[in-house]
Amino acid sequence: MALNEHEAKMAHPRMAAGALFFDAAGRVLMVEPTYKDYWDIPGGYVEMGESPLQAAIREVREELGITVPLGRLLAVDWAPNDTEGDKILYLFDGGQLSPESLAGVTLQVEEIKGFEFLSPRGISERTIPRLGRRILAAIEARSGATPIYLEHGQQPKGLDA
Template sequence: MAPNAHEAKMAHPRMAAGALFFDAAGRVLMVEPSYKDYWEIPGGYVETGESPLHAAIREVQEELGITPPVGRLLAVDWAPNEAEGDKVLYLFDGGQLTQDHLEAITLQPEELKSFAFVSPEQVTERTIPRLARRILAAAEARNEGAPVYLEHGQRPGSKAA
């Protein structure tokens, strides 16, 4: 196979990374973007030369104004998108935020309107189905103590919700 033909077949997915933060009740921190009609988690696209972990840390600092420790990988989700192409999304464990971190949150004004800790049921109500599946699978992986591989926010072989 000619090098150019081989290169043409290789995937070039966009990568994004985010962090899940929790409160003492196990609820997940979500943010309300000013430019979307659904809630998100802190995170964003990985920049050239940047690792997914460092992208998550950078995005949390930019969006929330805090630098809490971001820990282990919770989930990797392969999420093809007709409009934007293939994506590989990483979710990391931000753990339980301390009171100091909570009091220090300063939302990025041009992107975010608010934040809240939400229950699993509220995650499904506040965001789009594929993101809700990804968040809930990552939270479950956190409880199980092992990362999970997902496709479209689901474990391969599971039935669509």
């Protein structure tokens, strides 16, 4: 189907969704992917016909082998990538993992080498800067009542904090 001039200007962003899980000390669960040179959170791309929340739940199930309810949206980040184009990323609150859920973690070995709960400093040391900023902003948003809007992991200038 041919696009008209208006449709040709429309963005067609890729969407991804993930979850932040915490331990009793407030550290964040991070995974070590087999296909990246930095640590990430459980999550991945939204598939056709799937909502970002459904994608986050599916990705957690696939990567960690657990099905847990996710809480509210913490952050939305517009983060285009030179190789992938426009991207919109959603982070949901997974809450504190229960001992039962943690004991049930079975890693998808084709994609995930390991996992660890990391402090904010550990997050910044093991991941790329904009993902680190996104995670830290979402942690901060967790104590508030509303999600945070980000661009490249940062709140744009001019928006009220």
